[in-house]
Amino acid sequence: MTEENKRFTKGIIKKREDLTNDLWKIWIEPEEKLNFVPGQYCTVGYNDIERPYSIVSSPNEDLIELFVELVPKPLGNLTPLLYELNIGSEITLRKKPKGIFKFQSQFKNHIMVSTVTGVAPFVSMIRSLDFNQTDYNIWVFEGASYVDEFGYLNELTSISQKNKKVYFIPTCSRPNDPKNTKWKGKIGRVNEIFNSICNLEKADKENTIIYACGHPDMVSDVSEKYSNKFNFIEEKFWKP
Numbered sequence: 001m002t003e004e005n006k007r008f009t010k011g012i013i014k015k016r017e018d019l020t021n022d023l024w025k026i027w028i029e030p031e032e033k034l035n036f037v038p039g040q041y042c043t044v045g046y047n048d049i050e051r052p053y054s055i056v057s058s059p060n061e062d063l064i065e066l067f068v069e070l071v072p073k074p075l076g077n078l079t080p081l082l083y084e085l086n087i088g089s090e091i092t093l094r095k096k097p098k099g100i101f102k103f104q105s106q107f108k109n110h111i112m113v114s115t116v117t118g119v120a121p122f123v124s125m126i127r128s129l130d131f132n133q134t135d136y137n138i139w140v141f142e143g144a145s146y147v148d149e150f151g152y153l154n155e156l157t158s159i160s161q162k163n164k165k166v167y168f169i170p171t172c173s174r175p176n177d178p179k180n181t182k183w184k185g186k187i188g189r190v191n192e193i194f195n196s197i198c199n200l201e202k203a204d205k206e207n208t209i210i211y212a213c214g215h216p217d218m219v220s221d222v223s224e225k226y227s228n229k230f231n232f233i234e235e236k237f238w239k240p
């Protein structure tokens with residue numbers, strides 16, 4: 001076996017769902033099972049270009065689910081290629097998912113702040129928890145410009161309705177845009193509204209962790225405001 005073969009495995013796209021013209025989900029069947037912890041990312045390759053993607057699925061699922069945003073050419077490199085792939089297409093996967101952005105089970109209160117695809121690691125974490133066995137308070141915040149970008153609206157809403165200690169708060173930052181006129185939920189930028197909704201002023205700081213994932217400007221803003229007061233971890237999806 002060559003060094004290459006030891007590090008990579010094949011992945012076949014088994015399912016695809018397009019949400020908008022630049023956001024889609026794919027489900028990949030890895031030739032060899034990927035062992036990961038919810039919150040970690042896998043490395044996807046095609047045509048010798050590789051990029052990390054946070055895994056949406058839980059470790060119990062057979063397929064690796066990803067939530068991907070297209071960065072159009074000429075800026076984007078891998079996503080314009082991935083966008084053209086469909087069911088049956090083959091990609092590469094690094095065998096070892098990585099990352100330290102994991103569920104921090106030592107805390108009681110979990111405040112998860114995301115933008116669009118940044119919700120991916122939080123969905124994996126939530127899918128992996130057994131709410132009958134745990135006593136966590138969990139807030140999942142997701143910010144988006146357009147309401148059709150909330151890729152897990154139904155799933156997270158349903159989980160929060162079934163579990164009194166799970167709160168899902170999607171927020172739309174451009175409520176006046178014609179695409180968003182039917183939106184009845186929260187409005188405003190996620191980094192500017194989450195603190196008042198979960199009453200951070202009164203939070204038990206020692207037992208609370210804030211996670212921020214997605215757009216680097218949102219993550220930096222949350223970090224600047226709260227990382228010195230709260231337990232805090234972050235995942236920036238790109239460099240500004």
Ligand SMILES: Cc1cc2nc3c(=O)[nH]c(=O)nc-3n(C[C@H](O)[C@H](O)[C@H](O)COP(=O)(O)OP(=O)(O)OC[C@H]3O[C@@H](n4cnc5c(N)ncnc54)[C@H](O)[C@@H]3O)c2cc1C
Nearest residue numbers: 051052053054067068069075076077078079117237238239
């Ligand atoms: C740990 C980690 C997890 C990630 N998870 C996801 C995920 O779940 N879903 C996902 O879609 N992406 C995710 N990303 C981003 C992903 O790795 C790629 O960078 C992204 O898909 C763009 O790839 P590309 O090759 O087309 O463009 P790149 O060659 O990577 O980037 C081209 C340029 O676009 C900028 N850029 C990259 N992404 C965006 C964006 N979304 N919006 C605006 N500018 C951007 C880059 O800074 C760069 O200047 C993650 C990144 C990291 C570091």
